[in-house]
Amino acid sequence: MNILINQAAAELPPAATVSDAIAHAGARPPFAVAVNLQFVPKGRYEQHALAEGDRVEIIAPVTGG
Template identity: 65%
Template structure:
């Protein structure tokens, strides 16, 4: 299936979870995840399944002042 992660096209197996997408993306903690602009809690990464055309954002915190 085709999704986008941080506006980049990505191909994943059908019914891939957010956890699988994070592993594919090789995201380094800390980060937060949103799918189609909806926050996904870390406790749901393994059970939140992605669908064709989903837009996922992996967002790293920004520090400074």
């Protein structure tokens, strides 16, 4: 399936979850995830199935002053 991860095209297997997208992106904690602008709680990464065309945003916190 074709999705966008942080606005970049990515191809994942048909039954991919948010966890698969995180692994594909190589993201390292801490981060938050949204699918189609909806926050996904960390405890739901394994269960939240993705669909063709979904937009996944993996967002790292910003620090500094």
